[in-house]
Amino acid sequence: MSNSKIWLSSPHMGGGEIKYVNKAFDTNWIAPLGPNVQGFEKDLEKYLSENVHIGALSSGTAALHLGLILLGVKSGDEVICQSMTFSASANPILYQGAVPVFVDSELDTWNICPVALEKAILDRIRKGKKPKAIIAVHLYGMPYKIDEIHAIADKYEIAILEDSAEALGSHYKNKKCGTFGQIAALSFNGNKIITTSGGGAIVAQNEDLKNKAIFLSTQARDNAPHYQHSEIGFNYRMSNICAGIGRGQMEVLDAHIKLRRDMHDFYAQYFADIDGITILKEPSQDYYSNHWLSAIVIDPGKIGKNRENLRLAFELENIESRPLWKPMHLQPVFEKYPYYGEKVSELLFQNGLCLPSGSNLMEEDRLRIKNVLNTFFQK
Numbered sequence: 001m002s003n004s005k006i007w008l009s010s011p012h013m014g015g016g017e018i019k020y021v022n023k024a025f026d027t028n029w030i031a032p033l034g035p036n037v038q039g040f041e042k043d044l045e046k047y048l049s050e051n052v053h054i055g056a057l058s059s060g061t062a063a064l065h066l067g068l069i070l071l072g073v074k075s076g077d078e079v080i081c082q083s084m085t086f087s088a089s090a091n092p093i094l095y096q097g098a099v100p101v102f103v104d105s106e107l108d109t110w111n112i113c114p115v116a117l118e119k120a121i122l123d124r125i126r127k128g129k130k131p132k133a134i135i136a137v138h139l140y141g142m143p144y145k146i147d148e149i150h151a152i153a154d155k156y157e158i159a160i161l162e163d164s165a166e167a168l169g170s171h172y173k174n175k176k177c178g179t180f181g182q183i184a185a186l187s188f189n190g191n192k193i194i195t196t197s198g199g200g201a202i203v204a205q206n207e208d209l210k211n212k213a214i215f216l217s218t219q220a221r222d223n224a225p226h227y228q229h230s231e232i233g234f235n236y237r238m239s240n241i242c243a244g245i246g247r248g249q250m251e252v253l254d255a256h257i258k259l260r261r262d263m264h265d266f267y268a269q270y271f272a273d274i275d276g277i278t279i280l281k282e283p284s285q286d287y288y289s290n291h292w293l294s295a296i297v298i299d300p301g302k303i304g305k306n307r308e309n310l311r312l313a314f315e316l317e318n319i320e321s322r323p324l325w326k327p328m329h330l331q332p333v334f335e336k337y338p339y340y341g342e343k344v345s346e347l348l349f350q351n352g353l354c355l356p357s358g359s360n361l362m363e364e365d366r367l368r369i370k371n372v373l374n375t376f377f378q379k
């Protein structure tokens with residue numbers, strides 16, 4: 001058996017990408033913008049439906065940053081953010097000179113906890129400032145508790161910036177992730193469910209917001225023959241080459257989601273009879289996860305070994321696995337900011353591990369993964 005590296009999640013081309021990229025070369029649309037960008041945006045709008053308006057950008061981080069600007073977040077404002085997430089969810093708050101307020105996760109979806117969220121809002125209001133926005137994340141493709149979280153946001157009239165970077169193709173009550181927030185962000189980074197080598201998109205509920213995002217992403221150029229600016233702009237637009245890759249990836253998105261979900265089923269079956277392993281799974285039929293990454297929590301008391309032991313066992317066999325996202329309130333760069341919650345995200349981080357989940361994993365890869373698990377769990 002070959003010992004080549006098994007990655008957590010690596011790019012998986014469908015084959016159609018190159019025709020769009022070649023077309024860009026053939027027509028000399030190498031510059032940013034061009035027909036692939038509009039085509040990719042239309043493909044995404046059609047896929048998400050719900051009448052959303054999409055602007056393709058250079059990254060998911062750029063989408064989150066512009067999202068905060070569109071929601072009016074300014075220097076000194078407070079923004080609530082799910083603590084357990086990738087740093088790119090929280091960094092744009094600081095780009096705006098705003099203050100992050102971190103909130104714990106709950107155990108069903110591992111996403112932002114409704115109870116801790118409401119506590120945080122009430123306490124911030126009591127301290128004199130109502131938060132300007134809430135950044136909620138669908139971690140590993142699992143929708144957050146949409147009904148509960150949006151009911152709270154509505155009650156206090158706070159906008160939600162939906163970080164759907166990991167959740168393209170997931171849905172809740174048959175409505176796609178990325179269509180719930182006032183603004184949402186998608187990512188097409190190399191490790192995501194589809195990739196444009198690097199890229200992202202902003203999803204807006206109306207055309208004006210989308211146009212404003214595109215205006216800001218192309219250096220905020222006023223309508224004039226010379227370069228005229230009355231606002232600060234950014235260079236955040238997606239290139240026509242990258243969008244070509246994206247168009248090809250859209251052709252295989254649903255097939256790749258099925259393969260990711262198959263990987264999840266493989267693990268779910270494997271761990272079904274092991275007491276002490278919890279796998280992240282849909283809490284009810286309302287939830288549909290793209291299972292971007294399959295992830296487990298190990299109870300070291302029951303298993304007798306911890307998640308680091310398993311990670312190292314994989315590493316010895318050249319298989320990548322990775323601890324869950326380290327909560328932002330524990331990160332040196334963010335630890336001085338307020339945090340509301342118990343120790344849910346801390347315990348998930350301590351005991352959680354993401355397993356190889358790519359849509360390109362073959363039977364042979366599963367066999368190697370299974371061999372490591374069999375030795376580890378003495379099965």
Ligand SMILES: *Cc1c(COP(=O)(O)O)cnc(C)c1O
Nearest residue numbers: 059060061086088089165187189
């Ligand atoms: C990947 C990711 C982002 C950032 O997307 P980029 O395209 O890499 O900038 C933001 N939030 C979460 C949760 C992510 O996983």
